Amino acid sequence: MADYRFPGEWIKDGMVLEENVTSETISRLESFEMLQGDVLVATYPKTGTTWLQELVWLVCNNGDTRKSRSVNLNGRIPFLEYKMGGGESGLEMLQTKSPPHLMMTHLRSDTFRTQIEAGKVNIVIGIRNPKDTLVSFYHFYRMNRSLGNFKGSWDDFFELHKAKHILCGDYFRWYSSWLQYKDKPNVLLVKYEDMHRRMPDVIKDVSNFLGKKLPQNIIDGIVQHLSFDNMSKNNTVNRSIMATFDNKISPFLRKGKVGDWKNYFSKEQSDAVDKSYKDIIEPFGVTLSFE
Template sequence: MADYRFPGEWIKDDMVLQENITSEIISRLESFDMIQGDVLVATYPKTGTTWLQELVWLVCNNGDTNKSRSVNLNARIPYLECNIGGESGLEILQRKSPPHLMMTHLRSDTFRTQIEAGKVNIIIGIRNPKDTLVSFYHFYRMNRNLGNFKGSWDDFFELHKTKHILCGDYFQWYSSWLQYKDKPNVLLVKYEDMHSRMPDIIKDVSNFLGKDLPQNIIDDIVRHLSFDNMSTNNMVNRSIMTTFDNKISPFLRKGKIGDWNNYFSKEQSDIIDKSYKTIIEPLGVTLSFE
């Protein structure tokens, strides 16, 4: 099924997009004025976006877990380019007072002007490509907007090989963003590190954003961000979204490292390893696969 196409898809600069992301919105984002103190979370899909968004919001709001359980995450950190419920994340954002918290799945090209201006704080989330693709496969299956993909894992991997996948190729996406990882206004956060040392990651994000959280607040955030709490929190688990069929696969599915071992063949694993070693490692980034 390497020729699979989901309903309404279109392509911009080799990047496959949904119909609820328009060229007009992308054009507006290219000139959107980001100011000092704004925070942009940039992630490829299925790399722990929701987890990282919630972490960033809590750090910026003194660990207010009560509000985070009562206000939908998309209203707190809007998904800039996506039209959800009749308006784009950018429109939601523009009603808010600065500084702004926002997230994107677009490549860095759209935000080149803002990145070069050096005002916005950028937090790039990354996850190892093998677990990312397995999670993406199940997301394709449960998402009605993506046609509830009926193919097998092997079919989906063939789709990846053709680079015809939502938001484009994983390696091309990270090549665009990781070129900026050493800028002082950019922080790279690894999904696997969030698993193994969450308190340290919270402190890293806090320091990066100029926040000084006491230990008891950090402890509260760690508890709040556990997979069990996230998966049962209706403000983050996307259970209310009618386009997602959680009976096929929950939006927050497993949250584990190494699940790819249950899917990848030796040949598929070797293909990813080759791209990882030739594209990601030369950029100075090492990821954990287990």
Template sequence: MSENKKVLHRATAVMAKGIVLSVDIASNIDAICAFRPDPSDLLIASYPKSGTSWMLEIVDLLLHNGDAKICRQAPLSMRVPFLEMSDRLGSQPGLDMLKEMDPPRIIKTHLPFQLIPSGFWENKCKTIYVTRNAKDTVVSFYQFQQMNLTSADPGSWEGYLQRFMHEGWLYGPWYDHVKGYWEERKKRNILYVFYEDMKENLCREVTRIMRYLDLSLSDDVINRIVDLTTFDNMKDNPMANYTFVPKEIFDTSIASYMRKGEVGDWKNHFTPQQSAEFDKVYETKMKEVNIPFRTEL
């Protein structure tokens, strides 16, 4: 019971290196930024709730030739170290996991570009950035923070939406996050992948990821990976859907970790007035870049 009381405590959000982070990550940010990856390590970066788990499962299957048995030997969170993760969720900290795993490793992060350990760029590690349109992202992140009882309290939907639009929330403003990786993608050889493109044609995007990883898999293997990573199959996969997390941490009576996986679900949550205000702020924040996001298919 004492263990549950420990993990049930909602984290506070604080400023660290100019970015809002949960206090447990902020307190360890110097060690996180000092991490030295192996040149063979693969970094998967994203703003939260942008299709991260989907991408991780695809990449793990690609690296194991589509062998589902190998990829289902352990939960995703044990196969892929979460770089900045502390032990707050009762799991092993990301830096500790990385010390125990031999390269090559798939490494997950939600850190903005400016906080990524410089060793990833110095060692020319391959990096995949997966992103999603802002409206669906804010809805999904809000739902996740409600059900994740260790996360900073998101408060009301209206208040959360206002913070997201104007100030940014955990991991900094969404606008800065997506622009940071976009602007560095060519210089750093970052593969920039859109959630909406994956929903539109998963086979095409899996093939694109395969080529970026310098792999050559048969069409049969690619088709198998596509089938294994459809939303319905991911949601039914206990090694990828986070149902292994205790209900004292993820309260699935509020929302499931994998909710709908749709493009355009924001329409069920935004009022017309909120949508109009969001569009106006978005246009101002993103006017200097032309990142081809789509809010519907």
């Protein structure tokens, strides 16, 4: 099923995009001025996006879990490129809010080259090992009506990945676009697997990066709030209100584990991803955990 296409998809420079992301919005983003103190969270889909969004928002808002449970996450850190519910884009939402702005994107760094080089905006890049990412992406394709509720098998989906024709394009091209900036002082790389193993330390890393000094009791509260059990039950982050998501097929927050890929990958598939990982990710000095 390497020729699978979902309804309304279009392609910009190898990035497969949904119809609620428009070329006009992307063009506007290329010249959108990001200010000192703004925060941009950049992730490839299914790499812990929701988890990292919530973490960054809590760090910037002194761990206010009460407010976070009352306002939907997309309203707190809007996706710049998406028109939510057919309405205004995240970019348009931001223009009604006072700075500093918290914002989110699944686009490659190409769109934001001018802003990155200006060095004003703080950028938090989230990354997850590619094997678990692809398995999570497979289930996301299955449960997402916007993506046509993919009916193929895991092997079919892997062929789609090999053809570099999944949402937001090839994982490795996406990360090579962002990792070239990972050593800039206004950029922080956060690994999904580290969030699993040492969440308190990750919260401190993000806090220090953003110039926030959080007391230990606030950090402890954020850790508890970000547990998979609490996140999956929290309707402001679990995307349960998304009309296009069928959580009966597969929950949006599905397992939240490291190493689930072993239940899906053949040796040939694993070897192919390992080669791309060693050829493209490791040269940036980035090492990811696969179990």
